[in-house]
Amino acid sequence: MVQFNFKGITVVPSGKEMVDIILSRTQRQTPTVVHKGYAINRLRQFYMRKVRFTQQNFHDKLSAIVDEFPRLEGIHPFYSDLLHVLYNKDHYKLALGQVNTARNLISKVAKDYVRLLKYGDSLYRCKCLKVAALGRMCTVIKRIGPSLAYLEQVRQHMARLPSIDPNMRTILICGYPNVGKSSFMNKITRADVDVQPYAFTTKSLFVGHTDYKYLRYQVIDTPGILDRPFEDRNIIEMCSITALAHLRSAVLFFLDVSGSCGYTVAQQAALFHSIKSLFLNKPLMVVCNKIDLQQLNALSEDDKRLVDEMKAEALKTLQIGGDPNAEQQVLVTMSTLTEEGVINVKNTACERILDQRVEIKMKSKKINDCLNRFHVAMPKPRDGKERPVCIPQQVLEQRAKDQEVEKEKEKRKLEKDLENENGGAGVYSASLKKHYLLANDEWKEDIIPEIIDGHNVADFMDPDILERLEELEREEGLRLAGEEGDDFEIDGDNMTPEEREALNEIRKRKKALIQEHRIKKSTAESRPIVPRKFDKDRQFTTERMGRQLSGLGLDPSKAIERVRSRSVSRGRKRERSVAADGAGDDGMEIDNDGKGSNKRLRLRSVSRSRSRSRAPVEEVIPGEGFKDKEQKVKAIKLGKKSVKKRNKDARKGEADRVILNMMPKHLFSGKRGIGKTSRR
Amino acid sequence: MRLEKCWFCSSTIYPGHGIQFVRNDAKIFRFCRSKCHKNFKMKRNPRKVKWTKAYRRLHGKDMTQDSTFEFERKRNRPQRYDRINTEKVLQAIPKISKVKATREKDHITKRLSAGRVNRRAEDRRELEQSISLVKAPSVLKEDATLTLPKQKVTVSYAQTENTPMEE
Numbered sequence: 062m063v064q065f066n067f068k069g070i071t072v073v074p075s076g077k078e079m080v081d082i083i084l085s086r087t088q089r090q091t092p093t094v095v096h097k098g099y100a101i102n103r104l105r106q107f108y109m110r111k112v113r114f115t116q117q118n119f120h121d122k123l124s125a126i127v128d129e130f131p132r133l134e135g136i137h138p139f140y141s142d143l144l145h146v147l148y149n150k151d152h153y154k155l156a157l158g159q160v161n162t163a164r165n166l167i168s169k170v171a172k173d174y175v176r177l178l179k180y181g182d183s184l185y186r187c188k189c190l191k192v193a194a195l196g197r198m199c200t201v202i203k204r205i206g207p208s209l210a211y212l213e214q215v216r217q218h219m220a221r222l223p224s225i226d227p228n229m230r231t232i233l234i235c236g237y238p239n240v241g242k243s244s245f246m247n248k249i250t251r252a253d254v255d256v257q258p259y260a261f262t263t264k265s266l267f268v269g270h271t272d273y274k275y276l277r278y279q280v281i282d283t284p285g286i287l288d289r290p291f292e293d294r295n296i297i298e299m300c301s302i303t304a305l306a307h308l309r310s311a312v313l314f315f316l317d318v319s320g321s322c323g324y325t326v327a328q329q330a331a332l333f334h335s336i337k338s339l340f341l342n343k344p345l346m347v348v349c350n351k352i353d354l355q356q357l358n359a360l361s362e363d364d365k366r367l368v369d370e371m372k373a374e375a376l377k378t379l380q381i382g383g384d385p386n387a388e389q390q391v392l393v394t395m396s397t398l399t400e401e402g403v404i405n406v407k408n409t410a411c412e413r414i415l416d417q418r419v420e421i422k423m424k425s426k427k428i429n430d431c432l433n434r435f436h437v438a439m440p441k442p443r444d445g446k447e448r449p450v451c452i453p454q455q456v457l458e459q460r461a462k463d464q465e466v467e468k469e470k471e472k473r474k475l476e477k478d479l480e481n482e483n484g485g486a487g488v489y490s491a492s493l494k495k496h497y498l499l500a501n502d503e504w505k506e507d508i509i510p511e512i513i514d515g516h517n518v519a520d521f522m523d524p525d526i527l528e529r530l531e532e533l534e535r536e537e538g539l540r541l542a543g544e545e546g547d548d549f550e551i552d553g554d555n556m557t558p559e560e561r562e563a564l565n566e567i568r569k570r571k572k573a574l575i576q577e578h579r580i581k582k583s584t585a586e587s588r589p590i591v592p593r594k595f596d597k598d599r600q601f602t603t604e605r606m607g608r609q610l611s612g613l614g615l616d617p618s619k620a621i622e623r624v625r626s627r628s629v630s631r632g633r634k635r636e637r638s639v640a641a642d643g644a645g646d647d648g649m650e651i652d653n654d655g656k657g658s659n660k661r662l663r664l665r666s667v668s669r670s671r672s673r674s675r676a677p678v679e680e681v682i683p684g685e686g687f688k689d690k691e692q693k694v695k696a697i698k699l700g701k702k703s704v705k706k707r708n709k710d711a712r713k714g715e716a717d718r719v720i721l722n723m724m725p726k727h728l729f730s731g732k733r734g735i736g737k738t739s740r741r
Numbered sequence: 742m743r744l745e746k747c748w749f750c751s752s753t754i755y756p757g758h759g760i761q762f763v764r765n766d767a768k769i770f771r772f773c774r775s776k777c778h779k780n781f782k783m784k785r786n787p788r789k790v791k792w793t794k795a796y797r798r799l800h801g802k803d804m805t806q807d808s809t810f811e812f813e814r815k816r817n818r819p820q821r822y823d824r825i826n827t828e829k830v831l832q833a834i835p836k837i838s839k840v841k842a843t844r845e846k847d848h849i850t851k852r853l854s855a856g857r858v859n860r861r862a863e864d865r866r867e868l869e870q871s872i873s874l875v876k877a878p879s880v881l882k883e884d885a886t887l888t889l890p891k892q893k894v895t896v897s898y899a900q901t902e903n904t905p906m907e908e
Contacts, residue, residue, distance in 0.1 A: 518831065521837070522816065529812070544847065556865070563875055614889075614892075
């Protein structure tokens with residue numbers, strides 16, 4: 062609000078600047094291209110638009126100025142007076158008036174020229190008209206240039222005025238120059254006012270804020286006032302006077318009792334009396350400053366008298382319901398240097414303001430409405446009996462006990478302390494088993510087994526386990542006794558070892574038979590089936606028969622005899638060589654079981670004394686399949702021939718192969734014409 | 742520390758062995774080795790897998806009900822340590838396990854004894870039937886026992902020697 066804060070006013074441009082701004086804006090924001098070939102209407106429109114645009118802008122800007130600057134009638138009289146003091150009311154009004162006139166003039170100019178443009182017949186004429194219009198407008202602005210400059214100055218200064226709220230609780234500090242007003246201000250508020258030894262250090266009003274009883278107070282520091290007739294005062298003094306005159310506040314008149322400000326008490330008293338008219342209806346306090354230099358009691362008679370006069374004046378302003386220490390409220394001493402009595406002064410001043418304001422409020426009509434709403438209820442005492450606080454005994458006891466426990470806790474030794482004593486965290490390990498509650502305290506350090514023989518000990522825990530175990534063992538005994546009887550029954554049917562032997566023999570034989578059969582079965586395809594009498598391998602001999610029969614328990618001799626007597630001699634008489642054998646016995650001559658071999662064949666020609674049971678190789682045996690002797694001889698020859706090469710190569714047979722090249726190149730390399738080569 | 746039982750084969754799991762599997766319904770499956778674990782993952786039913794205790798119990802191969810099983814029972818309430826009781830228990834455990842072992846052995850023996858009888862009968866039958874493979878019928882007629890025939894061994898005179906010891 063512009064009420065007391067003038068910071069919101071827009072910048073006032075100087076005349077030249079304004080012209081520049083607006084003309085460039087016109088240039089940019091209106092169409093720029095035009096040709097003389099256009100229709101006349103279009104040309105007219107074009108230029109009319111420009112003129113109107115410029116006029117509009119000027120109008121806006123000037124209106125802004127006029128509106129934003131405060132009207133001196135519309136603001137608080139304090140501010141209007143202050144502004145007057147600072148800037149001269151008339152000058153201010155004149156400037157604003159000029160701006161207003163300029164605005165109207167420009168409008169008029171624009172109107173005229175737009176009318177003229179309506180009848181412009183060529184581009185050139187329209188253009189000239191437009192130029193003229195703009196030129197006239199700019200001249201107007203040029204003429205009010207000084208006013209604009211002044212207004213800018215005013216604006217800048219106004220923005221820096223202190224924001225004083227005229228309705229707030231205010232304390233005003235006044236007095237001669239150099240009495241200590243600014244120092245006092247610095248002491249009670251956070252304002253940092255210049256304090257210097259020369260007079261008129263403070264050149265304008267300064268505002269600070271202070272708190273008292275949860276309320277905010279404004280403190281206004283004024284420039285010093287000299288004792289002069291009113292008309293001779295300068296602007297600076299006039300500021301203070303204005304403030305004094307208009308602000309409804311408490312006034313602290315500062316008195317320098319030591320005279321170190323350069324003015325005597327008498328002069329100060331004279332000033333007081335000259336401006337006391339301004340102190341009407343304001344709580345007044347006379348503050349004697351610098352008492353560290355000069356005590357109040359030690360003053361001279363005249364000075365004392367003057368001070369008393371001032372006090373008397375001040376008393377008048379005090380409320381008529383006066384208290385006993387009224388004098389204290391009116392005349393106070395302090396020293397800003399030693400800070401003695403500063404707070405006291407502040408408090409007193411604040412109190413007095415508060416009282417005054419409350420009084421006023423009480424007297425106004427509005428308060429009566431509110432008063433009805435306040436009511437403090439106090440119960441009336443029924444009788445004169447004293448009723449003190451009643452605490453039950455138990456609670457008191459509990460409280461006492463709690464206190465004891467608290468004390469104990471402080472005295473008790475903690476585990477932490479124990480740890481620290483015994484070497485700290487890494488060294489000492491607390492015995493966690495210390496506080497175990499066991500039936501017998503000796504058991505605290507026991508190592509409890511958890512597992513035994515693949516069982517969990519905890520699963521077996523039972524107080525009467527031993528009794529149950531006994532029972533179990535008894536049962537077991539009974540059971541075992543019972544079971545022994547059963548065993549014997551089963552053993553009844555047992556074989557003798559001989560029978561077992563026989564059984565084993567049977568099984569062996571059976572196995573052998575089965576094996577033989579299996580071999581025969583598997584080779585049946587490739588083996589020729591030759592009847593027994595053409596036994597090539599010479600396995601069906603009497604010896605074998607004899608063995609088998611004796612194995613069965615029979616006597617083979619008769620059977621062998623019979624076989625021998627029946628057998629056909631094989632082409633040659635048997636010549637026995639008795640000498641080779643042992644002493645002749647009854648007849649158990651077991652023939653040599655000789656298999657036909659080449660060796661025998663060769664030997665045959667060498668020794669003829671030994672009996673041969675084999676026929677010569679060329680002799681045709683009926684089962685073999687040869688026609689006659691020649692055929693057999695030829696067949697033998699062919700057979701030998703086929704084997705000769707192999708024998709020469711030291712190969713055992715047809716199957717004995719030698720692969721010279723395990724991986725012939727033609728099989729393991731090369732690409733295929735079609736298909737994959739994933740297998741070789 | 743506790744010895745647990747394998748869920749699949751019911752053998753004891755010692756510390757540091759095996760795998761524990763916790764299912765989403767918070768049921769815990771413990772396995773003694775990867776064999777059991779893999780079988781479980783294949784969703785095999787231990788009651789159908791021959792070598793597990795579950796199968797053996799179900800099919801009556803091993804002892805199922807016995808008073809010795811009552812001694813070992815998992816208790817969920819912790820008990821206060823009592824040295825005397827613990828000593829008693831430690832003495833009792835080996836005895837109990839011995840009794841249990843003998844009983845299990847006897848159970849199996851009993852089960853297998855029926856087979857023994859059959860086998861014996863079978864042997865006898867075989868012997869009776871196939872005695873002819875090792876003993877000629879005429880020999881059998883003379884010597885009716887089911888044993889191997891007596892072998893006649895010829896001793897040549899040249900081999901006999903006068904032993905001074907014989908009189």
